[in-house]
Amino acid sequence: MWEQAQSEAGYKVYFKAQQFDMSPSDNKSLRSVISSCEKNSIPYRVLDRQQVSDRFAGMINIPEDWFGVLTDVGGVIKPTKAVSMFQALAFQRGAVLRDNMEVKNVVKDEVRGGVNVETANGEKFWGKKCVITAGAWARKLVKTVAGLELPIQALETTVCYWRIKEGKEAKFAIGSDFPTFASYGEPYVYGTPSLEFPGLIKIAVHGGYPCDPDKRPWGLGTSLDSLKEWIQGRFSGLVDDGGPVKTQSCMYSMTPDEDFVIDFLGGEFGKDVVIGGGFSGHGFKMAPVVGRVLADLVLGGEAKGVELNYFQDSKVSRESWRECERL
Structure with missing residues (x-):
């Protein structure tokens, strides 16, 4: 349906990529991803540590007791442009905003x-x-x-963008072989190839702190210590783990x-x-x-x-x- 909408609008908001999920071997969430793929006839590959390193040319590393699942159903959406697209299509059908x-x-x-x-x-x-x-x-x-x-429950969370090491930017860009990804466990981390900001990669924690949406603290929303450690262990020094160079505060609306x-x-x-x-x-x-x-x-x-x-x-x-x- 994204492709249908952007085709009608005449410009792209959805950029395809592979999706790579990783977790400890006993993680039930990733096992459920496999079950969902099988139920819906979505092709997937299960990769062990060595296979992950081989598949991504050493750019992504996982611990010995972890595994990964690779599919073709990932991608990045430009949200602001997408909202404008939907508004424009709505206007064409008589909507008033x-x-x-x-x-x-x-x-x-x-x-x-x-x-x-x-x-x-x-x-x-x-x-x-x-x-x-x-x-x-x-x-x-x-x-x-x-x-x-x-x-x-409203949660305040923080989207973080990290600097890619000089000379490695093309390897992480959308359209390269680098996937969108999620890492199950503690912390629950997700990220996308570089798109919004050249030379920066989005890597953030899925979670935050409860807040009143009318009285937000406008803080980080989550500690970055565990995220820094996660980056150190996964990206082989290809991403600067000293801290994000850009952050954006937003809110989740969470159900249990x-x-x-x-x-x-x-x-x-x-x-x-x-x-x-x-x-x-x-x-x-x-x-x-x-x-x-x-x-x-x-x-x-x-x-x-x-x-x-x-x-x-x-x-x-x-x-x-x-x-x-x-x-």
Whole structure:
């Protein structure tokens, strides 16, 4: 669906690469990646330490008791350009975008039916249906609107860019043989080939600190000590591990199991209001298909070909959330 959208827009936002996942041999998450590949007929290769070194010409090293999984389904998306692309395609279909309109509430319209969306500057917008995709503010807004406590916690996290050693920049650039990657365990690390900033590679920790999205500390969001150590052990001195030369602070909207929250709000709203949130730091790449699901829900009342799990009926989810809050 990314390729379909960028073809219609006339420019690229998605740049393909291989995806390389690595972990200790007993890691269940990476085992589940293999199971998913098999279930969906996605070709993959399992590599031991020596095979990893051979495959990436010594650029990536893993410990003796680790293994890796290589597939062809990686890539890098230019997010700002992608947002502009979706907005432009929406405009072509008659959408209207209103910037700087802070939504304060969504209330049922008892006269006309549908809902009224109320903003901080006093303006109101009526619609037959409403989709709430408020990111890190989803939990706060939904509690105001429906009194429902969604299992979504805002985390402040930091994206880090590290300098590639001089003369090695081309080896890490998008379009080379270098993959997007993820490393399971502690810390959970992910990264991409060099694209946004020439000579810099994005390597960051998947995680952060709980925060109030309206009162962010604007700090690092996570300690860099373990990340520096991870870089030292994986990239054979090809990346400067002294510290990131550029950082960007952002927020995750985390659920206990990192599954998305996509559902009807229910209650007095019935199927008039749909919520999409809790994308847990890995939702942007899913934007086209999530958009399709949300559209199906508001237009037809069901997500075609997609099974929805209701948090209210899930004992495991409730217990996971209580444990998350306790920790």
